[in-house]
């Protein structure tokens with residue numbers, strides 16, 4: 451039965467980097483606070499009028515080019531985002547149209563920061579069943595739309611603009627959330643292979659009793675109409691996040707999952723070449739790494755430059771590691787991720 455291999459990678463981030471100091475122009479925060487608590491120095495934001503499928507298309511073109519295949523060879527698209535252009539249809543269809551993949555099935559998945567793991571399980575099933583052979587996986591986000599400030603020009607020191615005290619007060623209510631997220635897309639081209647590569651094992655979990663640790667209250671179909679002026683006034687379009695609980699969840703569940711997967715697949719932790727972890731907070735990954743006794747050079751980090759790009763994070767990291775010549779054919783990798791849902795898990799993959 452065939453496994454999968456990743457034959458092409460690409461990523462794209464929009465606009466100029468926005469530093470922590472730039473954020474302090476619109477809310478009460480500082481570079482020191484943000485860097486110490488999260489490891490983030492800068493992030494990118496989607497410009498007004500552009501959506502996640504635009505960044506996804508750029509990242510995909512780069513991935514397809516690096517795979518050296520014509521786009522027509524793609525016979526399935528798996529698209530992950532928590533910030534789609536529309537309530538429906540999903541952005542996978544928009545991405546496929548931008549790539550000229552008319553008629554190719556495009557599946558949208560909604561597992562937020564854990565999407566890469568769920569996507570990989572689907573891709574493994576598609577190649578093993580013979581339903582598809584060359585699959586494009588893309589994670590892309592445009593979180594800018596839920597940021598708690600409205601004067602975007604005020605972020606830019608060159609604008610000479612500053613947020614009003616009233617605007618600052620509004621933004622301050624969401625500052626723990628607003629510093630974390632950044633926009634961008636990562637794309638991977640998977641292909642069925644007879645080579646000894648692909649998924650070796652996976653542990654996936656969902657705990658919906660914890661769904662409200664990170665969720666968006668407004669814009670859902672419990673209310674008629676599903677959008678109300680009061681939702682805007684009460685800032686319900688901005689996600690509610692219990693950062694401390696999520697932090698605890700991650701530093702408990704991820705090492706547990708990693709150990710269980712190693713036991714199940716009879717893989718010693720030190721046989722693993724790379725630990726490719728979702729980047730929600732550098733401190734979370736430090737805790738996880740220390741608990742597992744993994745040397746720092748085996749767990750790469752790029753959160754400093756991008757923040758948390760949710761579904762985009764793991765494919766962006768994989769693209770960077772591949773292009774840097776670090777992640778290579780034959781390497782044994784563990785992927786680790788946790789995101790809103792709460793969905794989490796680990797995967798063991800032979801590259």
Ligand code: UT7
Pocket residue numbers: 478479480483484487488563625626627629630664692693694696697700730731758760788789790
């Ligand atoms: O994939 C997405 C899933 N999300 C996560 O995994 C998030 C995990 N959690 C975290 O990363 C951390 O909880 C945060 C970085 C979001 C926040 O760090 P924290 O250490 O949990 O801070 P906190 O929210 O408990 O706030 C501590 C203090 C508060 O002040 P008081 O009440 O102690 O006076 C906050 O008001 O820090 C204050 N604070 C800030 N100060 C400056 C909160 N946000 C900021 C800020 N700048 N941006």
